Amino acid sequence: MPRHEFIVVDPDLCIGCEICESVCSFVHEGVFNPLLSRIKRVRIEPIVNIALSCQKCEDPDCVNACPQKALEKDEKTGSIKVNEDKCTGCAFCIRACPFGAISLSTESGIVLICDLCESTEYDEPQCIELCPREAISLKSVDQIGDENRIDAVKRLLSEMLEESK
Amino acid sequence: MTLEGYTQQRVNIHLDTEKIDISTIHEDFCTKWIGGYGFGAKVLWDELKLDIDPFSPDNILVWAIGPYPTTIIPTSSKYGLFAKSPQTGLFGMSISSGSIAQQARRAGHNMIVFYGKAEEPVFIMFDDDDINIIPCKELDLWGKGCWEADEILKEHYNDSRLSVAAIGPAGEKLSRMGCVTNDRNRQAGRTGMGGVMGSKNLKALCFRGTKSVKIAYPKEFYEKAKELIKRSIGTATTKYRENGTPNGLASYNDMGMLANYNFREGYWKDIDILNGQYLNDHYVVKTCGCSQCTIACDHLARVPNDHPDWAGTVASMDIENIYSMGCDCGHSDWPAIMKGIEICDTLGMDGISAGATVAFAMECFEKGIITKKDLGYDLSFGNYKSMIRILEEMGNRSSKIGDILADGSRAAAEKLGGDAMKYSMQVKGLEFPMYEIHGMSSFAVGASVSIRGACHLRNGAYGLDAKGKFDRFGYEKPLERGKAIKKTEDEYCLIDSLIVCKFTRGIYENNQEYCDMYKYVSGYEMTTEQFLNNGEAIHNLAKCFNIREGATKADDYPPERFFTEPPTIGPAKGVTLDKKGYTSILEGYYEARGWTKEGIPTDETLKRLGLDFVIGKLPGGKK
Numbered sequence: 001m002p003r004h005e006f007i008v009v010d011p012d013l014c015i016g017c018e019i020c021e022s023v024c025s026f027v028h029e030g031v032f033n034p035l036l037s038r039i040k041r042v043r044i045e046p047i048v049n050i051a052l053s054c055q056k057c058e059d060p061d062c063v064n065a066c067p068q069k070a071l072e073k074d075e076k077t078g079s080i081k082v083n084e085d086k087c088t089g090c091a092f093c094i095r096a097c098p099f100g101a102i103s104l105s106t107e108s109g110i111v112l113i114c115d116l117c118e119s120t121e122y123d124e125p126q127c128i129e130l131c132p133r134e135a136i137s138l139k140s141v142d143q144i145g146d147e148n149r150i151d152a153v154k155r156l157l158s159e160m161l162e163e164s165k
Numbered sequence: 166m167t168l169e170g171y172t173q174q175r176v177n178i179h180l181d182t183e184k185i186d187i188s189t190i191h192e193d194f195c196t197k198w199i200g201g202y203g204f205g206a207k208v209l210w211d212e213l214k215l216d217i218d219p220f221s222p223d224n225i226l227v228w229a230i231g232p233y234p235t236t237i238i239p240t241s242s243k244y245g246l247f248a249k250s251p252q253t254g255l256f257g258m259s260i261s262s263g264s265i266a267q268q269a270r271r272a273g274h275n276m277i278v279f280y281g282k283a284e285e286p287v288f289i290m291f292d293d294d295d296i297n298i299i300p301c302k303e304l305d306l307w308g309k310g311c312w313e314a315d316e317i318l319k320e321h322y323n324d325s326r327l328s329v330a331a332i333g334p335a336g337e338k339l340s341r342m343g344c345v346t347n348d349r350n351r352q353a354g355r356t357g358m359g360g361v362m363g364s365k366n367l368k369a370l371c372f373r374g375t376k377s378v379k380i381a382y383p384k385e386f387y388e389k390a391k392e393l394i395k396r397s398i399g400t401a402t403t404k405y406r407e408n409g410t411p412n413g414l415a416s417y418n419d420m421g422m423l424a425n426y427n428f429r430e431g432y433w434k435d436i437d438i439l440n441g442q443y444l445n446d447h448y449v450v451k452t453c454g455c456s457q458c459t460i461a462c463d464h465l466a467r468v469p470n471d472h473p474d475w476a477g478t479v480a481s482m483d484i485e486n487i488y489s490m491g492c493d494c495g496h497s498d499w500p501a502i503m504k505g506i507e508i509c510d511t512l513g514m515d516g517i518s519a520g521a522t523v524a525f526a527m528e529c530f531e532k533g534i535i536t537k538k539d540l541g542y543d544l545s546f547g548n549y550k551s552m553i554r555i556l557e558e559m560g561n562r563s564s565k566i567g568d569i570l571a572d573g574s575r576a577a578a579e580k581l582g583g584d585a586m587k588y589s590m591q592v593k594g595l596e597f598p599m600y601e602i603h604g605m606s607s608f609a610v611g612a613s614v615s616i617r618g619a620c621h622l623r624n625g626a627y628g629l630d631a632k633g634k635f636d637r638f639g640y641e642k643p644l645e646r647g648k649a650i651k652k653t654e655d656e657y658c659l660i661d662s663l664i665v666c667k668f669t670r671g672i673y674e675n676n677q678e679y680c681d682m683y684k685y686v687s688g689y690e691m692t693t694e695q696f697l698n699n700g701e702a703i704h705n706l707a708k709c710f711n712i713r714e715g716a717t718k719a720d721d722y723p724p725e726r727f728f729t730e731p732p733t734i735g736p737a738k739g740v741t742l743d744k745k746g747y748t749s750i751l752e753g754y755y756e757a758r759g760w761t762k763e764g765i766p767t768d769e770t771l772k773r774l775g776l777d778f779v780i781g782k783l784p785g786g787k788k
Contacts, residue, residue: 015461017454018267019394022237026387031377032235033271045349046479047451047465106375130237130391132398132459 003140004078006056007039007114007125013135016041016049020127020136027120028112035106038114039127051127051136053114054080054101062113065096071113080113087111169381170232170686171195172275176296178289180365181222181281183298190275196689197775199662200231203703204276205247205258210710210779219251219357220339220364222282228370229276231663232687234266235378235457237390239397240666242266242456244330250356251341251364252518252573253594253618255711255720257356260661261330262455263348268328271374283366286337288318290371301368308334310511311346318371331369332359333513335560339363341572342518346510350463350481351455354515356595356617381688389682393672397459401671408441409452409464410484415440417599420631421736424601425492426546427524428590428726431601432735435497444482448499453481460668468500474550480506488599489520490556494527495546504553512560518573519559521596523552525574526566528588534581540566593618593720603727604737605630605637610750611650613723614764616707622667624654638737640746643753651757655700662703702774705758705766709779718764721751 021037029036039053056078063071063080070086071093073079089109094102103112116138117125128136139147154161173195177186190204198207205227217223226248233241244266250257269277272293286301301307304317314331329347336343336359343359344352353359362368380386404412414436417423421431433439448466455463468478480503490505491497509516529535530544537543541564544551558567569577575594578585590597595618602609611626612619621627626649630637635646659679660667673679676693684690691699711720727742752762759770771779 015452015454015458017458017461018264018456019237019459022235022457025377026237026383029377030383031379032237033375033377034235034267035271035375036377043453047453049451049453107377130394132394132454133461 003142004056005138005140006078007053007116007127008137008139008144009051010135010137011048011050013133014049014051015133015135016043017132019130019132020051023126023130027117027122027126029107033106035103036112038103038112040100040103052099052101055099056080061096061098062093062102065092067092077116077118079115079118081115082111082113084108084110166192166689168192168195168232168687168689169379170236171200172270172273174273174275176274176277177280178277178296178298179280180283180287180298180367185296192689195232195687196691197699198703199659199699200275201229201243201245201260201664202247202258202658202661202707203699204229204662205245206256206703206706206710208276208278209247209249209256210706213249215713217249219249219254219257219361222280222365224249224361224364226279226358226361226365226367227276228279230266230270230274232683233663233665234270236380236386236686237394237457238665238682238686239393239459239672240455240457240669241664242458243664243666244269244353245661245664246345246353246358248358248361249714250594250617251339251360252357255593255618255714255716256616256707257358257361258617258661258707259344259353259355259358260664261345261347261351261353262458262666263351264326264328264456265330265347265370265372266664267456268372268374270378271376272372273374273376279365279367282364286366286368288331288369288371289367290322290373292373293375306368307337310334311513312349312511314369315346315349318369322371322373324373328372329369331513332362332367333511333560335513335571336360336363337368338562338571340514340560340562341576342515342522344509344513344515346513348455350453350465350510352510352515354517355620357515359513380686382685386682386685389678389685393669393682394459396672397669399672402460402668405460405462405668406452408445409449409462409482411441411444411464411482411487413441413484414487415442417631419736421604421732421738422601422627422631423492424488424597424599426495427493427521427528427588428597428601429730430732430734431603431737432732433492433497434734435492438499439487439491439497444499448503449482450479458666460666462668466499466503468503472500475500475504478503478507480504480510482506483516485598486516486520489517489524489596490552493521493524494549494552495524496549496552498549501549501553505556508553508556508560512557514556514560517598518596519556521590522559522570522574522577523555525577525588525590526555526570529581529585532584532588534583534585535566540564587725590724590726591619592723593716595619600627601732601737602723603732603742604740606640606742606746606750607635607637607646607650609723609727609742609747610646610721610754611654614650614721614751614754616704616711619723622657624650624657625667626650626653628653638740640743640749643749644756645753646750647754647757650754654704655697658700658703659696662700698774702776705770705774705776706779709766709776709783712765712783715784718751721764722747
């Protein structure tokens with residue numbers, strides 16, 4: 001079975017413009033408000049910029065932490081589904097998530113988790129479509145591992161690569 | 166009629182009594198004055214007493230945004246500060262980006278007006294509708310640099326995304342070029358708005374907003390916004406994205422327009438080092454965007470670890486600061502420029518005026534007006550270590566000469582006496598940006614008629630010279646030139662009122678697109694005629710403010726150097742401005758604006774622009 005893809009942001013490309021946050025709240029909630037975004041920009045001065053959202057962990061701490069059993073990992077998409085009737089906004093999932101990728105809506109009092117825009121009218125995650133630097137992409141852990149391996153080999157065996165040209 | 170986008174909330178803060186009044190800005194006010202610049206111009210015209218000292222409690226400081234912050238319109242997170250300028254004594258304005266505007270918008274504020282002077286140094290926290298005036302002593306904030314103040318406040322409120330606009334020691338000590346720093350690298354830099362904050366005992370403004378922003382036509386908006394975002398990362402902005410604003414160093418130098426040696430020359434000898442590509446290849450470590458900015462002109466450069474003096478300094482590189490603290494001071498030392506920028510951004514001084522004032526001091530040193538005895542060290546052109554030293558002394562007012570220079574070159578020249586004023590490169594008291602105007606006959610006028618003093622951001626008239634629309638060494642077609650200057654000036658008034666960044670001006674196909682976006686956000690439909698008329702009205706009102714304060718035609722001329730001392734190398738070698746020719750373009754511009762030969766708007770013009778309330782209030786105007 002292919003592994004689930006999730007949002008990955010390249011910190012070399014990310015300029016910290018926050019458009020991903022704004023568009024996320026707009027397509028999900030119909031308003032602009034980064035506090036209602038399911039992706040969060042992080043800036044550490046002076047030069048670190050990135051955005052984080054749900055990593056779709058295989059054994060998600062958030063699901064395990066929820067005392068109401070309101071969170072469930074969707075087998076098909078890998079997204080963490082929030083049962084809005086059960087969620088009480090207790091925020092145990094927020095405390096458990098190692099990436100800080102969950103937030104509590106300031107309007108509904110229910111937690112917000114990236115669903116890759118599945119609940120919206122758009123087929124593709126809109127943060128990806130609007131990112132001005134193409135810094136956001138959808139990747140699985142297998143793809144990431146593969147890319148990292150190739151990068152590492154390129155670095156380690158640069159001489160050999162040069163010779164093969 | 167209800168308006169979206171705008172919060173329509175005005176907050177009046179009386180610093181002396183700590184009284185806070187909240188009122189609603191009328192829809193008609195919003196659609197006539199748009200936001201930012203327009204709001205500032207109208208409030209200052211209506212409420213500021215005549216002839217006041219800009220540092221007295223009578224000065225009024227206006228903070229304003231337009232309808233766009235928090236939306237995804239590219240570069241829409243911008244705010245403006247407006248007051249009577251301590252540097253020019255005329256209309257003061259400065260615009261900055263970063264995160265401030267969008268946090269403030271979500272907190273619900275459209276315009277904040279500060280009156281009086283706080284009894285002791287304070288900062289103000291705008292936490293949604295909760296507004297608190299807090300003594301600086303609680304956090305030991307007064308005396309701190311802008312970056313440190315920002316960090317202290319973020320930590321105090323336990324919020325890494327708190328938006329802070331702060332002044333540094335320069336503003337606290339009433340530097341007439343004191344600026345306001347926010348988000349580390351963004352400044353409301355020009356005309357001394359930081360000094361005005363200092364005079365009000367106002368150290369910092371903090372914003373945190375949680376409210377959502379609704380817009381009038383979401384579907385149409387989203388479609389158009391996507392298109393604008395795509396265009397904003399296309400060819401219209403390539404230069405700003407790739408090498409950032411320093412890209413212009415080489416191209417303007419090729420035309421002899423890169424000011425150096427305090428505007429004696431316009432062609433820089435070491436352009437093979439002092440150019441955007443070199444900077445990018447050797448020092449730039451990251452490009453950053455302001456909130457909702459797709460362009461990220463902010464190029465952060467780092468002084469290498471093996472540097473003996475300033476290792477690890479990270480500064481935001483902009484062409485204006487590179488000119489002012491680089492070639493204008495006679496050197497191309499990149500680490501010194503980075504250090505100079507860091508000093509200005511943390512001590513809170515306008516980098517353009519500060520650097521240009523050092524260049525002025527270097528020429529005074531050369532001419533014996535300032536001596537080694539006065540300073541304790543050499544301040545020759547090219548001595549970049551001394552440049553760093555004097556910048557620190559200016560920001561802290563920590564030496565005799567530093568104290569004199571802290572108020573800019575015009576105020577310093579008045580104190581130094583002798584021939585010093587000959588070397589002060591400013592109009593109306595505000596130092597020039599990087600354009601060397603000996604061979605720029607259209608922009609010489611454009612920069613000099615600017616409301617806030619020598620400036621490239623009130624109209625884009627440098628483009629007329631750079632793009633060869635008119636002969637830049639000649640003076641033909643004065644009225645056509647005047648009309649061209651007027652056109653960009655009116656458009657810039659709207660850009661500064663909406664407020665969006667001028668770097669996105671190329672992504673709108675026409676003014677109709679500006680009106681469409683305005684409608685999709687606010688719900689109010691405006692024709693392009695009405696839109697441009699509003700821009701023209703805003704400019705005229707700011708001009709009338711200056712006339713009321715005593716500005717005359719003589720204030721619309723650049724320094725004598727440009728008429729008498731030609732550059733000795735480069736494309737403008739041997740060229741000076743011709744005063745008669747200059748005056749003909751100036752009068753062509755006045756005519757295009759519907760002003761008298763002395764530059765006073767006629768009653769007919771005022772009526773046409775809906776400025777009837779100005780009629781009869783101008784000295785020298787037709788009663």
